[in-house]
Amino acid sequence: MSDQDLVVGTVRDILTGFEPFVLTPERRWDAGLWTALAEAGLTGVGLPEEAGGSGGELADAVAIVRTLAAGAGAVPVAEQLLVAGPALLAVDLDLPSPEAPLTFAVADAVTVHPVDNGDGPGRFALTGTATDVAWAGVATGVVLLAPAPAGIEGSVLALIDASGMAATDAFNLAGEPRGSLVLDAAPASGALLTQAQADEVRARFALARAVQLAAVLERVLEWTVQYAGERVQFGRPLGKFQAIQMELAEMAGEVTAVTALTDAAVHALEHASPDFSLAAAAAKVRAGIAVEVVAKQAHQVHGAIGFTQEHKLHHLTRRLWSWRDEAGSDLAWSRVLGAGVLAKGGDGLWPALTRVV
Template identity: 75%
Template structure:
């Protein structure tokens, strides 16, 4: 899409969001089906996925723009998982993409094993055993792209597309209330493809980058709200923003947000070029996670008690930030990946490796 077309898409997402106010998620109301339906009707649940595969077309940058806008609006829908991770992973594995109006998510955690099926259905079907844990939007998504361990003696992993409506799941949620239950896959038969280790690692990296994209957008919005509040709220006869201590806190928040946005944007460009995205995604996820502690803490400090109330909008994003920080791999997990990757070429290659990350 051109810049003008992308701006139109973002404007459309914002218009749809305006009709769906964020709300506190509960077991009775774990997502926003009305918002999903409106997004699907507008073709926004297929952005970035090729038209010939059933998507809406567009480029990676367009899908990222949709995800960022929805993250900033605390949208309770699995668009990031569908557009940035599960959808592209299925296409890369030459598997059929479900209809974009049917929610799609992925499962990369837990102990799931795959064995090839030899029952006359032809190649490409696998039997899955075990339980996938911490599944984003479990109980909500119609389809789940499951990353499973390959049969013994075979290197790599298996990516299988499971119809979640046929599988039992548990009820669990993250701090923001988003569903993160387990999916029981006892003898599930599903189409799948054998992946090389590098392909499986790329899926995990894309998941981490998707969460980093969401974190960057949420942190930017939290900063904007905090700056606005500091300018409007008066204490001792002047706006909070006129106090030097508050100015320093806002500046610290801005520095954190700027650093996160720069690394996330750089990682997206690496992915868009088709280069190995693992180290770039690791750097983006580590930096975004580290920024959450600073930005969320200072935002609530500036807002005071009002920011902790259910009626205030701030908690919708800060609780998501605290949750997303630990999902798709924590800072510790990706710091180890980053460290190993940077040292792989030996001491003489350390500086060139650092400059190649993004």
């Protein structure tokens, strides 16, 4: 058994004690699940031990994110392990304790001002409203990607302490907090990023959502195949009807395509490929396309029972519909993908396509 298998097994064992539940404004996340994961050192996997993390490889962190997504775990692990934590370390910023939830958001409407308080460079004051912040009101640390101060090219990656900061009550379709944070010269540590660095951070965010989407799509397919084999209609299982078989086959094709592109993007990130952003764009776009097919047909096969609050299916399909529109829309990433491929020129078109996939 590999180390990654042990990590996945541990996460699954923990999940057995925390059944999925419907999120509400009063219960924004699964604090008990987070505590159990943190005590097991799983909220720092993939982050170097010398920086305060738990060590391990990117693949280990991805496996944790996939397992929690498939189990509808209501915790900000994807944001912490795949985006915010690595982004801070990439620019030599201190990593907060992995036991404290950390999240990430793109804050294009926030104004950043350098601050000279005698502590040296890397201190900023942030003013404006950061919208659609994943796990706003839950995460004690928020990493923001914001425009650089006036007259400076690039972006700023800034870490703010949000532990005492109020967040608006906004949620995605799955009930996960997506509120806004109003910043009034909020102090932050940060670093200037080049355009290429900022693009990579955005691509990491898209990949995090693609990883979650891929895991949930696989689980929805698994449940649907199982249900079609067990549910008897007109004297035989649903799975024996040709129309149902065709729907299941189409779902399987969609899931296989998403898994392949997501794995390719993770591989590109692991090997620091210059085409990582394009690979992440392809994975996010393909996952968004698959959501439309898989979620719809899963509910068609399940019938009326799949729409009930008591059934488990909605815990995952509502997440699919939510995550599809987060970390950049299909249209936005399609434009990135198209522009990136065309930039290779005619002779570079086919090599670029084969490297991305």
